[in-house]
Amino acid sequence: MQPSSIDRDAVAGIRTERIDWRFKGLPATTFGATLGEVAERGLDLFADGFVGPLVVLDSAALEHNLATMARWCAQRGVRLAPHGKTTMAPQLFQRQLDLGAWGMTAANASQLRVYRAFGVARVLLANQLLDPAALRWLAAELDADPGFAFSSWVDSVRGVELMTEALRAAAPSRPVDVLVELGAPGGRTGARDRATAVAVAEAVAASPVLRLAGVAGYEGALAHDASTGALSTVDLYVSDLRALTLTLADSGHFDGLTEVIVTAGGSAYFDQVAAAIAGPWPESLPVVPVLRSGAYVTHDDGFYRGISPFGRGAGDAPFRPALRAWAQVTSRPQPDLALLTIGKRDASFDEGLPEPQLLRGKDGTVSPLTDCRVTALNDQHAFLALDRANAVEVGDWIGLGLSHPCTVFDKWQLLPVVDGTVVVDLVRTYF
């Protein structure tokens, strides 16, 4: 099965958008110019009028992560449909697809619309899609483009009934592919056991507008660290996913299919997922194993640093953190406290707080920053607790690592891509 495609002209069109005050942090001198023009100016983050706080993408780290994951998947015999919700940045989708990604994963109908606006040809929607308006739109999209390959998940007989009802009214010219989602007790969505999943598959078989195209799951909802217990929970779960696939195959649910999608895998346990779904499978079962990692693109300085398989020695060069925030010390009201011009509107705070890493002083010299930590974020402020009273001064710039990536990107419509402090590109997001 070939890698998927994207409409390169539509992605190139992003560079024709004009910059103005709508985009946080950009220099006033760029207002009126296009993204493409500004990307080529070689602007410096600190010399050319950018205003803080800023979040930037490190070009080399980004390329390293993209290439490392693509190579690893190819070597392991698994496909990659990166979860695009991490970045919602079609320019990055294009890089992922150029490096061989099989498709893109979306979380909901609005994300799917963004993908389709940029001509993404193969999409997995990692949820049950029940909204009749969304299903009407989907039916029209499938009819308009025979090259559009789509599948969503189902985890209940009621869900299958609702999809069937809405799609019957919309009457698409081809059935909509669905994957039975297996969950586990204590998890998120997904049938809680194999018998329930089989009942859902049977309901799909009886639907005139749906086609069962495989099995799906998400181990990231079941485990949250790299403890032995967490790793064995994941192993158990992915072997259940395998067992469900074989059960459904044995009872003829995949007869006639040329491809059976088996998909799981975020950025925390993809090594274990790949080991389970890459095969071997019975010769008669044409499984296409698909990972859906998303956060790997930028990795991070917190949650994923602690949990990524490559950081735990699973075979390849570790991913590198590609996101960095820069904020200024705006106040030093007491010896052990500095306040930074960055808050919840700018940085993630759901999987750890920003990590102070670099100090850029008045003269522009950058040095490692130690003996301090961010203890809280308000909407527009970070509280930096200092062990040494003279560690930072009002006006200094602080470079911060972030965790986790998904909730950083949604705060920025435009992110400079940097080589050192020089801007080499601009990435647009669509949340």
Ligand SMILES: Cc1ncc(COP(=O)(O)O)c(C=O)c1O
């Ligand atoms: C269903 C599903 N698949 C894949 C992913 C991607 O995982 P990660 O963000 O760890 O790359 C997520 C992330 O939340 C998810 O919810």
